[in-house]
Structure formats: C-alpha cells, structure tokens
Amino acid sequence: MVFKFLGPAAEEACQYLTGIVGENPLLLRELNLSGHKLGDTRVNQIAALLQDKHCKLNTLLLRDCGLTEESCSALATVLTSNSSLKELDISNNNLQDSGVKKLQNALENTNCTLEKLRLSNCSITEEGYKALASALRSNPSHLIELDLTGNDPGQSGVKELSDLLQDQKCHLKQLKFLGPAADEACQYVRGIVGEKPLLLRELNLSGRKLVDRNVNQIAALLKDKHCTVNRLTMNNNSITAEGCAALTSAFNSNPSNLIELDLSGNKLGNSGMMKICRLLKNTQCRLERLKCVLTFI
Incomplete structure (x- = not known):
C-alpha cells in the first residue's frame, strides 16, 4: 500500500531534501540548508x-544559498500560507531592496505569523x-526579532x-543592527x-582616558554603516598611534558621513599622522574640518 501526501513539486522537494538531511522533511521541525x-x-x-x-517546519535556515528576488517571491508565498513557520534566516544572500519588497507584502499580511527574521549581509x-x-x-x-547586521x-x-x-502595538523586542564588537x-x-549612538550625528568623548581596547571598540562602531556620526570629537583621550590606526581604518571603510574630526591632544605620533594623511586622500572622504594638535610627552 502506498500513502501519498504531496503534490508533484512538493514530492520532488521532499526527495531532494531527504537526500541532503537524511531524514523525511515532513518529520522535521528545523531545516538547515545553509551553504547549499x-x-x-x-x-x-x-x-x-x-x-x-x-x-x-517552524525553523528554516537558508544562509548563503544564492537566493534572489525570485526566491523571495516564493518565500513570501510560504509566509502567508504556512502558520507553523516561526523563524526564517536568509542572511548572506544578495536579496537587495527588491527582494525585501517581496517579503514586505508577506509581512504586511495578517496570515503571516513569523516571529524571527534574519537578513544580515543581504545588500x-x-x-x-x-x-x-x-x-x-x-x-x-507577530515579529519579535529582526536582524539587519551588515547592511x-x-x-x-x-x-x-x-x-x-516605541510603538506599543509593535511586539518587536530585538532589533539587531551591529556585530559583537x-x-x-x-x-x-x-x-x-x-x-543611542546610532541615532546621533555628533559624538563628543573629550577628556575620557581611553585604552586601546576602548578605541578599537569605538572604531568598530564607526566602521559600521549603521553609524552616521558626522561630527566626532575625541580630544585628550590618550589615543596612541595604534588607536589612530584603528580609527582611520574605520573612517576609510565608512568615509561618507564624517565631516568634522577633532583628535587634538592625543599622542598620535608620526605614524598616526601618516594614517590621517592617507585618509584625506580617499576620494570618498568628505571631511571638512580636521583638528590634530599633537602631544608628544
């Protein structure tokens, strides 16, 4: 006796997935196809x-699977028709805004009950x-967790x-923009x-004694596209040449926002100043004001 549950396309997918995971997908609650x-x-x-x-299935992981805008259309259909799916991770795919707009239609649908959506590094x-x-x-x-790291x-x-x-009607509890550092x-x-630093246009940290670890952390924040600070004051912070290297690396990675920088009163040394000079040669650098009165003692 043969029991048939699925239509042709679903049956073919079931056989394909059984070959990958070694189990019948109809018996799974989590399916991880990342990297395929x-x-x-x-x-x-x-x-x-x-x-x-x-x-x-209630969890579907499709990280780095070569998904496209058309893939998003198919997944959007799933989100409006499968109430059991609660977590979807489609990070590290080149979805772009056009793909997100396909998902938008599903997320607006009241039949969508997805709770966790991860879209890190999706352009x-x-x-x-x-x-x-x-x-x-x-x-x-419905949605309680949204990850947009790396966009x-x-x-x-x-x-x-x-x-x-701030909207009491919105149940979103975790909104992730940044990597760990x-x-x-x-x-x-x-x-x-x-x-919240991500909402600031001006950041003043003057006078605080920052060790290299603090400066490296701040550099990681400034490097991220979610940080749009355009005026940064870090005078008399005990920043060394090493700290200056971390900061200028961050500015070179995310150069388009910063228009005013004050690093005066720090021990940047010649190597630090050379790093700043290289930053100024970056054609994307929009820096209008630079203050670097140095301390050598």
Whole structure:
C-alpha cells in the first residue's frame, strides 16, 4: 500500500531534501540548508513543500544559498500560507531592496505569523529598511526579532525601525543592527552619552582616558554603516598611534558621513599622522574640518 501526501513539486522537494538531511522533511521541525546553492527552481520546490499542510517546519535556515528576488517571491508565498513557520534566516544572500519588497507584502499580511527574521549581509539599503518599517507598522503583532547586521541603512533607516520600538502595538523586542564588537562599543558609548549612538550625528568623548581596547571598540562602531556620526570629537583621550590606526581604518571603510574630526591632544605620533594623511586622500572622504594638535610627552 502506498500513502501519498504531496503534490508533484512538493514530492520532488521532499526527495531532494531527504537526500541532503537524511531524514523525511515532513518529520522535521528545523531545516538547515545553509551553504547549499539552491537556485530558484529548488527554492520554488521547497516553497511548494512548505506550503503543504503536511509540512510542520517552524525553523528554516537558508544562509548563503544564492537566493534572489525570485526566491523571495516564493518565500513570501510560504509566509502567508504556512502558520507553523516561526523563524526564517536568509542572511548572506544578495536579496537587495527588491527582494525585501517581496517579503514586505508577506509581512504586511495578517496570515503571516513569523516571529524571527534574519537578513544580515543581504545588500539592503535605506529603501529596504523603509519597506520593512512600513510592513511592521501595517502588521505589528507577530515579529519579535529582526536582524539587519551588515547592511547599509542610509541616513534614515535606523531611525525608521528604531521608532517602532516605541510603538506599543509593535511586539518587536530585538532589533539587531551591529556585530559583537560594534554592539559592545554601542553599549559603552551609550553609558557615556546617555543616548543611542546610532541615532546621533555628533559624538563628543573629550577628556575620557581611553585604552586601546576602548578605541578599537569605538572604531568598530564607526566602521559600521549603521553609524552616521558626522561630527566626532575625541580630544585628550590618550589615543596612541595604534588607536589612530584603528580609527582611520574605520573612517576609510565608512568615509561618507564624517565631516568634522577633532583628535587634538592625543599622542598620535608620526605614524598616526601618516594614517590621517592617507585618509584625506580617499576620494570618498568628505571631511571638512580636521583638528590634530599633537602631544608628544
């Protein structure tokens, strides 16, 4: 006797996945296909399986699978038809804003019950952030965790989503923008200035004795695209040539925001000044004011 549960596309996906994970996908609650280059055809098949009522997956991990905008269309259909799926990780795929907009339509749908969405390193820009914010305003009750680490929010992306945390209707509890080092720096700086550094345009840390570890943390924060500080004052902070190297490396990685920099009263040395000179040669550098009165004692 043969029991048939699935349609042709879902059955083909079921056989394909059984070959990868060694188990019947209909019996799984978590499916990890990260690193497998699936292509749109496989994603469409997997989507057909996930839409079937016999599939009870609640966690789907598709990191670095070569997903595209078309893949997002297939996954969006899943999100509106499969109430058991609670966690989706599609990080490290080149989804871009066009892919996010496909997901936006699903996230706005009241049938979507997804709770955790990870979109780190997906080439998402300000437009994509706005699309996600719009979706969560339209349907605020389900998503509790959103990871956007490694993307580029532009000038308003961080604020668009951070404002949602103040909305009592929005259940979002964890909004992740930063990697571990930058996040630690964010907490450290917030303890000093009393505000979220990602929402600041001007940061003044003058007079604080910063060891190299603190400077490296701050550099990790300034390097991240989510940080849009354009005026930075770090005079008399005991910054050394090593600290200056970390800061200038950060500015070279994220040069377009900074227009004013004060590093006076620090022991930068000749090597530190050479690093600053190289920064000024960066064609993307928008620095308008630089203050570097040095201390050699």
